[in-house]
Amino acid sequence: xxxxxxxxxxxxxxxxxxxxxxxxxxxxxxxxxxxxxxxxxxxxxxxxxxxxxxxxxxxxxxxxxxxxxxxxxxxxxxxxxxxxxxxxxxxxxxxxxxxxxxxxxxxxxxxxxxxxxxxxxxxxxxxxxxxxxxxxxxxxxxxxxxxxxxxxxxxxxxxxxxxxxxxxxxxxxxxxxxxxxxxxxxxxxxxxxxxxxxxxxxxxxxxxxxxxxxxxxxxxxxxxxxxxxxxxxxxxxxxxxxxxxxxxxxxxxxxxxxxxxxxxxxxxxxxxxxxxxxxxxxxxxxxxxxxxxxxxxxxxxxxxxxxxxxxxxxxxxxxxxxxxxxxxxxxxxxxxxx
Amino acid sequence: xxxxxxxxxxxxxxxxxxxxxxxxxxxxxxxxxxxxxxxxxxxxxxxxxxxxxxxxxxxxxxxxxxxxxxxxxxxxxxxxxxxxxxxxxxxxxxxxxxxxxxxxxxxxxxxxxxxxxxxxxxxxxxxxxxxxxxxxxxxxxxxxxxxxxxxxxxxxxxxxxxxxxxxxxxxxxxxxxxxxxxxxxxxxxxxxxxxxxxxxxxxxxxxxxxxxxxxxxxxxxxxxxxxxxxxxxxxx
Ligand SMILES: [Zn+2]
Numbered sequence: 276x277x278x279x280x281x282x283x284x285x286x287x288x289x290x291x292x293x294x295x296x297x298x299x300x301x302x303x304x305x306x307x308x309x310x311x312x313x314x315x316x317x318x319x320x321x322x323x324x325x326x327x328x329x330x331x332x333x334x335x336x337x338x339x340x341x342x343x344x345x346x347x348x349x350x351x352x353x354x355x356x357x358x359x360x361x362x363x364x365x366x367x368x369x370x371x372x373x374x375x376x377x378x379x380x381x382x383x384x385x386x387x388x389x390x391x392x393x394x395x396x397x398x399x400x401x402x403x404x405x406x407x408x409x410x411x412x413x414x415x416x417x418x419x420x421x422x423x424x425x426x427x428x429x430x431x432x433x434x435x436x437x438x439x440x441x442x443x444x445x446x447x448x449x450x451x452x453x454x455x456x457x458x459x460x461x462x463x464x465x466x467x468x469x470x471x472x473x474x475x476x477x478x479x480x481x482x483x484x485x486x487x488x489x490x491x492x493x494x495x496x497x498x499x500x501x502x503x504x505x506x507x508x509x510x511x512x513x514x515x516x517x518x519x520x521x522x523x524x525x526x527x528x529x530x531x532x533x534x535x536x537x538x539x540x541x542x543x544x545x546x547x548x549x550x551x552x553x554x555x556x557x558x559x560x561x562x563x564x565x566x567x568x569x570x571x572x573x574x575x576x577x578x579x580x581x582x583x584x585x586x587x588x589x590x591x592x593x594x595x596x597x598x599x600x601x602x603x604x605x606x607x608x609x610x611x612x613x
Numbered sequence: 614x615x616x617x618x619x620x621x622x623x624x625x626x627x628x629x630x631x632x633x634x635x636x637x638x639x640x641x642x643x644x645x646x647x648x649x650x651x652x653x654x655x656x657x658x659x660x661x662x663x664x665x666x667x668x669x670x671x672x673x674x675x676x677x678x679x680x681x682x683x684x685x686x687x688x689x690x691x692x693x694x695x696x697x698x699x700x701x702x703x704x705x706x707x708x709x710x711x712x713x714x715x716x717x718x719x720x721x722x723x724x725x726x727x728x729x730x731x732x733x734x735x736x737x738x739x740x741x742x743x744x745x746x747x748x749x750x751x752x753x754x755x756x757x758x759x760x761x762x763x764x765x766x767x768x769x770x771x772x773x774x775x776x777x778x779x780x781x782x783x784x785x786x787x788x789x790x791x792x793x794x795x796x797x798x799x800x801x802x803x804x805x806x807x808x809x810x811x812x813x814x815x816x817x818x819x820x821x822x823x824x825x826x827x828x829x830x831x832x833x834x835x836x837x838x839x840x841x842x843x844x845x846x847x848x849x
Contacts, residue, residue: 322831324831325831328825330686331825334690335697365682365686370690372652372688372690373691373693373694375653376656376691376695377694377697379656379694380668380694380698601653602651605649
């Protein structure tokens with residue numbers, strides 16, 4: 276792939292953000308988003324039917340805006356890409372059906388993209404030098420996974436969460452603490468003035484080098500609060516938030532660098548909404564520089580779900596001559612490398 | 614005027630192409646989960662039959678529901694994709710309109726039925742008039758018993774069409790004025806005919822007015838226990 280071709284429109288509707296982006300090769304031309312956070316906030320989480328309804332309202336207008344911001348006409352495109360999975364079926368269908376018919380009517384190639392591959396390649400959009408072999412940590416409300424990127428298009432999932440995703444754990448604990456939704460930013464803010472060593476929350480699955488478990492965190496939080504409230508020894512909420520955050524960050528960092536050490540890579544990447552967490556970024560930077568490996572984390576708007584990363588992954592596949600059948604359907608549990 | 618029609622509001626999917634109300638090509642399948650995979654190959658087939666290109670299309674008509682939510686959105690997103698690529702105008706029609714229009718013969722009032730699942734159906738009343746049907750009141754979502762009650766409350770002869778097989782056995786028993794008939798599913802050829810009439814009368818909607826007709830609020834299951842826990846901290 277040359278630096279500035281092919282020109283690809285990418286459409287992402289796997290969850291609660293309608294994201295449309297345009298890239299030229301690995302160059303970002305535009306990235307627009309209709310976030311539904313406000314719509315879901317009152318329910319304390321993503322409501323699949325609400326998400327699907329919002330996508331169908333936003334998709335045509337946003338596509339128009341993404342092209343306009345890129346300064347392009349749709350006839351300038353070399354291809355159209357859309358997220359095929361994994362994700363919520365009703366949400367995926369909107370972007371996938373729209374992208375397929377747009378590509379077909381424009382007589383342009385179409386590529387269905389794995390959402391996780393989009394996250395994996397996103398670091399290329401804001402940084403030169405991100406390339407395999409690398410280890411990438413993806414942590415969001417939907418997934419928590421450590422991936423060994425052996426070559427372009429060749430990925431091995433080394434480990435993943437066996438229950439809740441990291442972002443989901445932050446949402447659940449923030450809700451219990453009354454900090455609101457989404458939980459990640461709320462805990463990040465609250466933790467700023469807290470003591471991360473105030474409460475010793477558990478670090479699960481210490482015996483499995485690359486796997487995560489976060490479902491126990493909420494239970495231990497509830498138990499802790501109840502016991503200490505009854506005893507009148509509850510610390511400040513900022514201390515509890517900082518301690519929770521430290522427990523999540525600790526395991527994310529530890530498992531990522533277990534993989535870095537074992538695979539012997541010199542490049543580390545990060546993606547997913549949890550990467551917006553300041554403590555996580557700081558710890559990843561510390562560990563990277565201690566080992567002399569290069570860390571690539573895109574800007575926050577490219578870490579969270581977005582269309583540009585899908586366009587980027589689509590551009591790379593198109594360059595390799597890969598396209599997807601227009602008779603294909605979405606795949607809610609699409610596996611990486613499938 | 615060259616029209617593309619897209620129908621995916623029920624388990625039946627179809628695509629049709631025509632000039633005004635004259636059908637030239639059509640593809641049809643019944644598969645509750647097959648909407649997304651069906652649509653583009655079906656369009657390719659129809660365009661190959663007519664020798665047209667997508668850019669030749671003047672209007673895209675799509676069924677906006679009521680019906681299967683995912684099917685409705687697959688059809689509308691597909692129609693929006695074609696409209697965005699070609700500049701064709703978008704027309705939205707309802708599944709109940711399409712069913713009633715196809716059934717419009719004789720003197721009976723026509724009540725189309727669309728399965729909404731969870732033991733509810735969407736229904737509306739139509740009166741046959743020369744050249745089509747006239748809607749008598751807004752569509753509503755009712756239980757099978759509620760539907761029987763609506764039919765029983767009228768004093769005209771009635772033809773129930775659409776997916777009346779979705780009603781539990783015996784729902785219409787004892788309603789002597791009621792007959793059942795076809796079609797079971799709305800289809801793209803009927804959308805084409807209906808849209809041609811509407812376009813000829815100069816009634817197309819603006820693109821952002823073509824929106825799904827869900828007739829049901831999204832299902833939101835709130836975990837009230839978790840919500841109450843929020844207060845735990847402030848009390849402590
Ligand atoms: Zn994601």
